[in-house]
Amino acid sequence: MGWFSTTPFLNVPNSIQITYRKSSWWKLNQQRLTPWIFLFPGLLLFLVYVIWPIFNSLYISLLQWDGLSPAIYVGLSNYIELLDDEYFYISLMNNLKWLILFMLAVPIGLGLAIFLNQTIFGIRLIKSLFFFPFVISQVVIGIIFSWFYNPRGVIGPFLDKLGLSNYAILADENFATYGIIFAGIYPQIAYCMILYLTGLNNLNTDQIEAGRMDGAKGFSLFKNIILPQLKPATFLAIVVTVIGSLRSFDMVAIMTQGGPYGSTNVLAYYMFETALSEYGYRMGYGSAIAAVLFTIMMFYILFFIYRMYQSEKKGL
Amino acid sequence: MFPIPIQKRPLINRISYKILVPVSLFVWLIPLIGIMLTSIRGLGDITAGNYWGIPSEFLLFSNIKDVFQNTPMLSYIINSFKITIPTVIGAVAISCMTGFALASYKFKANLFIFFTFIAGNFVPFQILMIPVRDLTFQMGLYDTVTGLVLFHVAFQTGFCTLFMRNFIKALPNELFEAARIDGTSEFNIFLKIVVPLTRPAIAALSVLIFTFIWNDFFWATVLIQGQHAMPITAGLKSLNGQWVTVYHLLSAGSIIAAVPPVIMFFLMQKHFIAGLTLGASKG
Secondary structure: OOOHHHHHHHHHHHHHHHHHHHHHHHHHHHHHHHHHHHHHHHHHHHHHHHHHHHHHOOOOOOOOOOOOOOEEEEEOHHHHHOOOOOOHHHHHHHHHHHHHHHHOOOHHHHHHHHHHHHOOOOOOOOHHHHHHHHOOOOHHHHHHHHOOOOOOOOHHHHHHHHOOOOOOHHHOOOOHHHHHHHHHHHHHHHHHHHHHHHHHHOOOOOHHHHHHHHOOOOOOOOHHHHHHHHHHHHHHHHHHHHHHHOOOOOHHHOOOOOOOOOOOOOOHHHHHHHHEEEOOOOOOHHHHHHHHHHHHHHHHHHHHHHHHHHHHHHHH | OOOHHHHHOOOOHHHHHHHHHHHHHHHHHHHHHHHHHOOOHHHHHHHHOOOOOOOOOOHHHHHHHHHHHHHOOOHHHHHHHHHHHHHHHHHHHHHHHHHHHHHHHOOOOHHHHHHHHHHHHOOOOOOHHHHHHHHHHOOOOOOOOOHHHHHHHHHHHHHHHHHHHHHHHHHOOOHHHHHHHOOHHHHHHHHHHHHOOOOOHHHHHHHHHHHHHOOOOOHHOOOOOOOOHHOOOHHHHHHHHHHHHOOHHHHHHHHHHHHHHHHHHHHOOHHHHHHHHHHHHOO
């Protein structure tokens, strides 16, 4: 900084020429420098709050640390401990259940979109009402379904009729996870539906008509002509559904907090519980769980980036 | 058109379709209808187990009043606005700039930076949690609205950059070239050409980010502890703990929490859906 501000004084005699040369320097390099000036605030924030924390977490996962006292480097022992942790496996299995069942949101969303892709009176309002659950916070959806499942709540009278009086799915360690997934998939279906509705809107009419001329009907028309055209929508629906299924934190936190007996834990919630709740402040162990979750997600991220990269190369 | 327009179908199909649509809508919305019905009931109905029948009293307004009087709901809502609005402004402003930089300049690191933003956007929150919480502590911003806003802006920049960059990339490049030949500086190209043209994208992003941030629960839990800065999602969660049996009040509270994003969605529906699906035509 010091030398920079003194330079003008050294050049006093040629000040006019200097100004000219400086501005021409700017003119010459404007194209090269401008993007970096525009990128600066965003890039800085992103590096500090997103990129650096990833590496920092990976490092913390090698420590034994309660967040207050000095950390001890323990190498891979957090990961080794994970291998013997029953709750870790339960959480991992539950993540898998979330992932598989969440995938149902894609075909169901497609079905709903096809069902609603008509022009009748009031269809716009109907479509937006179908989309409604996605706009509402997962916290509210969680509360709604807790109330819904409560045997003394909304579903109670129906359970009585089925001879299942006082059955509380969220208290049943064998089925509680499915209860939460069902609640979680509800807004996800709405999301997939809206992606497909837009996709159906952008279909190439000529191709469909040509297909119909050739006698394609019903399912074969759908499979051979419609579905290929919906590929971008399908791709995006799968990406957001996978990510949605791995971000199951909110629902679990609201509906069961991992219980009963840890049976509904998922990695996202188990990590939080280990690192920040009354069960203790085990930052290192929590980070190791986060690292596992991150690794799983990384496959999808790389897959997505690869797809984007392919389409960018085509575009350039 | 796919499927075949219902108008071209036999009468029987048309009639059954017109019956089927409202019926399925009703089934689809049963959980929401359930909570709305609950929110207008009194304690009497709840304890008597009258969940689906006609409410014996219409108490929606008194329930809402109860919620506001007996809980910090009002301050939760104000906090939610204090968190959401600056985040929207910050993230959109910053991503206009990053999006412009990545869309209209060729330089070596361009694609790398772009993909870094995208990748960061998909990262699970848990891998960021401990360092971000520490960082916020060290800056003296733990348990403050500012601390939460800063993180939200940073994180949303990933998604917003992806969105803005693709939008600006689709604008005709000749516009910029012509302006450059006329001697317009790069900053003026940004301010006078790019910003006005990206208005639809700005609108779409604003609605989306508003909804995302309003509905955020995880970061509010991690970075906020006290009532003074707690947004409504975290607030509802703490009420949920206290009010196991008072579901009519909890329902009223949930409805209050849902109102702002729902209004936003209905007012800006076109932009909202454009925002959610803009990537679809690109993928």
